[in-house]
Amino acid sequence: MRVLTTILLKILGFFVLLQIALRIIKRFYVFSPPAFMGPFLDSDFRRKLQSPDKVIKRSGITEGMRILEVGCGSGAFTTFAAKASGIKGEIYALDIQPKMLLQLKKKLSRPENRDIKNIKLIEGDVHKLPFDDNSFDVVYTVTVLQELPDKNRALKEMKRVLKPSGILAVTEFLPDPDYPFKSTTIKLGEEAGFILDKVEGNLWNYTVRFKAQKSR
Template sequence: MIRMRSFSSAAWIILLVVLGLLFFWNVIFRLCVAIAKRSGHYLPCPVGFVWLTDNPLRRLWMRSVLAWIGLRLGELVLELGAGAGVFTVEAAHRVGPDGKVIALDLQPGMTVRVKTRVREAGLTNVEVLTADAANLPIRDGAIDRAFLVATLSEIPDQHRALTELRRVLKTGGVLSVTEEFLDPDYPLRSKTRARVEATGFILQQSFGNFWVYTLNFGNVRRQQ
């Protein structure tokens, strides 16, 4: 009985800690993000909080999201907003040795983590770049598929970033945008669709639910 009570107490403590962290992440930090945006400041996930996005809970739906994104063998893929590389390694496995993933993030602290993760996985088909979404260091029409996970709403000039994505994507290439409710910047599906289609992309597929969804857009019309 003593052991059972001890285990029960420990379980409750862990549960309360987890709930407390979720409360902070979804309420307090969400409020801070909203206030910052009103002041014209957009906040990417701080490097010090990376453990909140790189955890077993998030990995529960990672494979489903990657399946929705639809990565194919041999593709040249751009992961915009790679963060700590939670999706990078699995994405690299899915495109295979004849494909390549360009993992790009604005924060040097994040790209260092991605490089470490890629090196530990023994991958040779990943290129890690530190760059701004508004000025992608990639040639026109080079990318088969680009994907963003909980990233688009963190970008200050989203129209400029989406225009850049149209530039680097091939004609007929795919832009995949995934949003997660646990992200403080989470937008509704309808808002994401309107935002992306305003730059000329065409919605082709929609997956998921309120908590996690993925929208795949076609780069149907090339800019002149």
């Protein structure tokens, strides 16, 4: 029992030190998770800590919606959004890293995902989205916003591509090195012109939902 306790304490200690180191580094350098982390980000362990079904539900995604996922990575949440939006829905999975999109493409080719036909992979920069104005019902991000070099510009681009009644959902997760408090996320959204709609979750894992509130 003592051996097991010692091992667990060492693992916990390593995790805490890693978090501290990453948070210090990220105060000076803004960067996205490297592609080699893709398998971990889309792992069963991650899903146990952060339920994709809950994230998608809190993001306001329902059947028939046209949805943009900003920073899809290796697709930890993409297939769940696709299933929630149904056969009449569309998911545009955007990421700036080609290697992450390649991992998502391989995931979609697996037998359990071959029936999913409503996902389109887009390589692009959120600061200059390759979409027309008023294109989407929902734009959502999961542990992405704080990684962006120009958050205000990115948020304004998200607002531009949202329909007048569209929803922006921002989910954050405490183990992420870029984790911000809810108040920080709310402030960023409101400064970009969004209207706060709903906050769900807890300190560990929360989603802030905004309304675009644009004139038609």
